[in-house]
Structure formats: C-alpha cells, structure tokens
Amino acid sequence: MVQLLGNIPGSPARVDGRPVGLERVGLTIFSTDRDAVQSCTAKDASGNEIALEVPSRHEQWDDAGDLYYVVAHSVERVPAQTVQVVCTDQNTSYFVGQRQSADMFVGPLVRTLGSFFGPAAIGVVLIVIDQVRRRRRAVR
Incomplete structure (x- = not known):
C-alpha cells in the first residue's frame, strides 16, 4: 500500500525559467487554462531538445483542489533528471511535472492485491484439501 501511495505524483512546478528536477520517468507540461496552446520547448540535462506532443484527448490532473490541464507530453520516455522548459506564451501559466499514466499505478496495485489475495x-x-481428507477418512 505504501508503494501505491508513493507513486502518486507531486504538484507540478511552475515554469519560470529555472531548471526542474524530475524524480521519475516522463515529462508533462500543464496549464491552469483549459484552452492553453502548446508553446513550450524542453531540454534535458545535456541540453538536447526533448520532443513534445499534444495529447490526443483532453487530460487533466486534480492536485488537492488545483486543476491542471495537460498541454504536452514527452514523446519518448524521459529519464529522471533536471530539465529546462521554456514557454513563449506569457499570458498563460505553465507547469511541468511527471507524466501521469495508469501504468505507474498498475504494478504496485497488482503487488498490493497479490500480497493480500x-x-x-x-x-x-489448504482448508479444502484438509476437509476432503477428513471426509475420506470418515467414510472408511
């Protein structure tokens, strides 16, 4: 259960020109504006461009009452590292954080359920085997 709760991503960090440290694989750019356009670029710790794509469907993330809308995801799996994100649209607040996906919860969930069930x-x-053996002895 602790592993499952440990996979819940933290709050995204505001894009303000400073490098942002990613603790897990994946990069997502968020906005608090539902209709924000993708105007951001991202570079990894080595200065290489990180390819970004606009999500194919509407995605949002609710973090303790703060609602963030997904603007872009990294195309490739970006390893945990420090990234630099720059957005050209100054009228919109952008945030950067981990990529939220169902697969980050599946492994810990299966382990949690498996450890119980x-x-x-x-x-x-074992109870069924014991009962079957007792009935066979009683019949003789």
Missing part, C-alpha cells in the same frame, strides 16, 4: 487463496486451498 495470494496468501488468502493458499489458505482456502
């Missing part, structure tokens, strides 16, 4: 299933099988 695995031993429970083994216990049920």
Whole structure:
C-alpha cells in the first residue's frame, strides 16, 4: 500500500525559467487554462531538445483542489533528471511535472492485491484439501 501511495505524483512546478528536477520517468507540461496552446520547448540535462506532443484527448490532473490541464507530453520516455522548459506564451501559466499514466499505478496495485489475495487463496486451498481428507477418512 505504501508503494501505491508513493507513486502518486507531486504538484507540478511552475515554469519560470529555472531548471526542474524530475524524480521519475516522463515529462508533462500543464496549464491552469483549459484552452492553453502548446508553446513550450524542453531540454534535458545535456541540453538536447526533448520532443513534445499534444495529447490526443483532453487530460487533466486534480492536485488537492488545483486543476491542471495537460498541454504536452514527452514523446519518448524521459529519464529522471533536471530539465529546462521554456514557454513563449506569457499570458498563460505553465507547469511541468511527471507524466501521469495508469501504468505507474498498475504494478504496485497488482503487488498490493497479490500480497493480500495470494496468501488468502493458499489458505482456502489448504482448508479444502484438509476437509476432503477428513471426509475420506470418515467414510472408511
């Protein structure tokens, strides 16, 4: 359960010209404006351009009452590192953070459920085997 909760991404950092440290794989650019256009570029720690794409569907992230709309995702899996994001639209507030996706929750969720249901299933099988053996002994 702790692993599952540990995968919840933190609040995105405001794009203000300073480098932003990514703690996990992936990069997402957010805005607080629902109709914001993608006017940002991103560079990795080596200064190489990070390819960005506009999401194919509407995505948003709710972080403790603050609503962020996804403007762009990294095309490739960007490793955890420090990135530099620059946006040309000065009338909109942009934020950068981890890429939120379902697969970041699937692994820990399966492990959490497995750690509970695995031993429970083994216990049920052992009880059934014990009951079957007792009935066979009683019949003789």
